[in-house]
Amino acid sequence: MLKNKEDLTGNKQQGRATGDKVRQFFLPPFTIRFFIRIVLIALAAYLFFSYLFLPLRIKGNSMEPTFRSGEINFCWRLRYLFSKPKRQDVVVVRFAGNKVMLLKRVVALEGEVVEFRDGKLFVNERRMEEPYVRYPCNWTLSPRQVEEDCVYVVGDNRNMPIENHYFGQASLKRIMGGPLW
Amino acid sequence: MVKIRYLIIVLLIVVMGISAIFFFSPGEQKKVKKQFALLSEDVSKDPSENTFIMAKKIKGISALFSESCEFEVPGYSLSGIYTREEISAIALRGRAHFSNLDLKFYDFKISFPEKDLAQVNVTGRLIGKSVYGEQVDETRELECLLKKVEKKWLFSQLEVVEVLKR
Numbered sequence: 001m002l003k004n005k006e007d008l009t010g011n012k013q014q015g016r017a018t019g020d021k022v023r024q025f026f027l028p029p030f031t032i033r034f035f036i037r038i039v040l041i042a043l044a045a046y047l048f049f050s051y052l053f054l055p056l057r058i059k060g061n062s063m064e065p066t067f068r069s070g071e072i073n074f075c076w077r078l079r080y081l082f083s084k085p086k087r088q089d090v091v092v093v094r095f096a097g098n099k100v101m102l103l104k105r106v107v108a109l110e111g112e113v114v115e116f117r118d119g120k121l122f123v124n125e126r127r128m129e130e131p132y133v134r135y136p137c138n139w140t141l142s143p144r145q146v147e148e149d150c151v152y153v154v155g156d157n158r159n160m161p162i163e164n165h166y167f168g169q170a171s172l173k174r175i176m177g178g179p180l181w
Numbered sequence: 182m183v184k185i186r187y188l189i190i191v192l193l194i195v196v197m198g199i200s201a202i203f204f205f206s207p208g209e210q211k212k213v214k215k216q217f218a219l220l221s222e223d224v225s226k227d228p229s230e231n232t233f234i235m236a237k238k239i240k241g242i243s244a245l246f247s248e249s250c251e252f253e254v255p256g257y258s259l260s261g262i263y264t265r266e267e268i269s270a271i272a273l274r275g276r277a278h279f280s281n282l283d284l285k286f287y288d289f290k291i292s293f294p295e296k297d298l299a300q301v302n303v304t305g306r307l308i309g310k311s312v313y314g315e316q317v318d319e320t321r322e323l324e325c326l327l328k329k330v331e332k333k334w335l336f337s338q339l340e341v342v343e344v345l346k347r
Contacts (some may be wrong), residue, residue, distance in 0.1 A: 032185050060318060095304040095322040095344055097288025168345035
């Protein structure tokens with residue numbers, strides 16, 4: 001009987017200790033060390049999500065079916081730090097800043113001649129295979145050469161009149177990076 | 182320990198005070214931004230908008246522009262110098278095409294190259310629905326010049342920057 005009582009008291013003490021640990025973890029005492037830790041975490045998160053991985057919420061259907069409206073992604077800023085975008089890369093193109101950006105696919109590089117014939121993409125007179133384009137397209141665009149330090153970008157969803165799709169050559173300076181996945 | 186706690190509280194109060202002064206002070210940048218907020222408010226349209234509100238908004242739009250404003254908007258056959266009256270007429274015609282409209286501005290870069298002159302690089306996004314039920318979602322980068330006339334910043338030049346060149 002006495003032993004059982006001791007067991008109960010022991011369990012109670014153990015439970016209290018666990019509770020204290022949980023409380024300590026979630027509500028630690030507000031010390032200078034805790035304050036510094038909070039500030040450092042906030043600063044690291046700010047730098048990480050402002051300069052390395054920009055959070056993106058995709059709006060619109062210009063990149064369907066590869067990227068659908070409403071999806072969440074991140075723009076990996078260092079993707080083109082040591083290299084230039086390659087053909088078929090999906091890139092993030094900025095406007096005045098990084099609050100609203102465009103998600104497009106690179107179809108031609110600088111110096112190349114790009115053209116659409118009855119919905120088919122031609123680069124330097126060569127028909128390009130585009131497995132990512134799943135919807136029908138009937139675009140026709142006369143040949144044009146991509147200027148220096150630019151890439152030609154188009155969305156994957158071309159199932160709309162050509163006038164309603166925002167595409168063209170973008171300066172490499174405007175390429176912010178690529179989507180993380 | 183208690184001293185440190187008081188020190189942190191005092192520090193927080195000081196930071197909040199400085200932020201409040203900065204937030205409520207009417208700096209020139211803030212005044213310029215406010216003109217964009219007013220433009221956004223007056224261009225935006227609600228499906229339940231009545232004639233009285235429409236007239237008020239059109240008047241509001243023309244009041245944001247200087248006596249003459251230069252537009253360079255390729256693709257919308259809008260280029261040249263327009264008077265306030267012409268801008269009002271364009272705004273009236275443009276808004277009539279839509280049952281609802283929402284104009285927002287992002288990523289302001291404001292500089293003051295000369296006294297009483299503000300140069301603004303900004304992203305504008307227009308979302309709406311035409312009277313025929315067609316969805317509109319257009320984003321463009323804009324380069325604007327605003328002149329300070331009688332303590333008011335007025336749009337005097339508006340140009341659409343070509344981000345993707347066909």
